[in-house]
Amino acid sequence: MRRLWDRFVADVGGDPLRLLSLLACFALSGYAVYRASLGPLPERMAVWFVGAAIAHDLLLYPLYALADRSWSLLVRRGPRRLRAVPIINYVRIPAMFSALLLLVFWGVISGQGNASFRYASDHPYADYLARWLVVVGVLFGVSAVLYAIRVSRAFRGRPTPSGERA
Amino acid sequence: MSLDQGDRRTARDRILERVPARFRDRVADQIEEPPDLPLEEFGQPRRLLRASSRLPLVGPLRPRTWKSPLRGSWTTAIFAVVLLVGLPVVTITGLLSYIAYQPQFHQAIPAHVGYLHLPYFLWPTHPVWLYRFTQGLHVALGIALIPVVLAKLWSVIPKLFTFPPARSLFQLLERASLLLLVGSILFELATGVLNIQYDYVFRFDFYTAHYYGAWVFVFAFLTHVLIKWPAMRRGLKSRKLRAVLAEDLAHTEPEPYTADGLAPQAPAKPTLSRRGLLAVVGGASAMLTIFTIGDTVGDPVRFTALLSPRGQSYRGGPGHFQVNRTAKAAQITAAETGAAWRLVITGLDGQELELSRAELLSLPQVGQALPIACVEGWSTEQHWSGVRLRDLAAMVGIHRAQTAFVTSLEKSGAFKQVTLGSDQVRDEKTLLALKVAGLDLLPDHGYPARIIVPALPGVHNTKWVKAITFTGSA
Structure with missing residues (x-):
């Protein structure tokens, strides 16, 4: 029995329990898809x-x-001067955050849902593109200030508490 | 029976021979020898699978393409733990919302879901903030987990390009189940996020899609947890969170490479510490939370939901608050809601009563603060006053109400009527509201009269009420 089990695992690549869970997953997902297909x-x-x-x-x-x-x-x-305090994350992180906001709030920033929102609520969208731009500006601005502080410390020769900004 | 039987040159060598000599080095860099895996690493049909894996690897199929020194079993496991705790909360609150629409009365959407629902129960009226809480949590936590989902996908994406794609039947099936998992979580996040922004670009019915997508996610997620549980445990044990939090950039070492692991074969020099990665993902979640939570908490912090349509406060003064369906959209005319309006209530043995708004106002009035919460996660608390629904039931002979069937002046739309259960009709806080904040209801909020039930999804608090039919006993 033991040998049969091992043989199965070796040939199929997984144990019967997990194989069953996969088959159950496909069958039940199939059922959900079927129900959805009625709509x-x-x-x-x-x-x-x-x-x-x-x-x-x-x-x-x-x-x-x-x-x-x-x-x-x-x-x-880049120029050597800038490499003394790596700038990489001071651009990367605000850029990542800005892109994430754009992705998540694409519906309002692009204005795509404005008509349906106005129909539902009798209110127009606010100017979300402008708001997003302001947020992006603040994110990069804060990052720039933090970078300037790091650079000025580095040039005064004082060591920073840790080698990074977490 | 490998491809190079009887020939010592590999497929890679043979390709390189055809490349002009001056480009050969550069091309050689871009082509990698496939790993020489022993036969036992393959399931049946072993020899065929192994032979097909002996192809030279190019582009993202080369393990060396994947350079990030922060990828590895621990990184993946830590994101997995967060999702393992968070996603079930989002899923269950979502499925509870379906129950809150009370499918027993055929008024949840989609109406007929076969076996795919939590056990039905009558949605409670207490605590009064129940739906505000569960649905606010559903939306806010779902959005907060987006960066974690993206980080988790980032951490495992090299696996998408492993070659051979499957070394056994089991792996092939598992990969197919991953399409269900990744497809469903992204589908749920995308449709949910678009829906709360009123961006119906997908054009299909949101409720139906989001509901069945959730069930596919449930099945794929459970299977994934079952299969990956040991890997997650191993990953978590490989380092201590406290140690990671103490490691700065200079001390951030890549995780050790293993053939079927997630750590890179040729890691680049780290530019961000491991704790820095956690901080970025956590910071992104925090930022999204700040931009959404104002919708649920409501005034005075509503404005913090800067990028949400429901982050706008209504400035008209008392009685002005978020509108979900305007009188104009519902095609309610002034003539219908004017002096000629009568509420028709029906009770025991067809007893019927017609009441004008003045008559309703002369009945004992009850006032109280109650939140009203939308499936989209936003909510507001208002001070409502009007007549208790159970008092109206008593006027037509029903003292032990079972249900109330409420209809609106609206002629179309999914929410022109509602059935309330016994707990809801009998609750002392359930009102036929006539006023908000001491003033007559505004037309957009259901003038001349609307239903307000504690902890009921917003759209089931029917506006512009025309008639109420009670069932029950004397």
């Missing part, structure tokens, strides 16, 4: 479902990885 526009839902995974893995990820790597290379080749 309107199931094809569109499927496209968005698969599209979400593809958009993240093959579009969003490569884009931000490329941006990050380009920036890292640029910094490494």
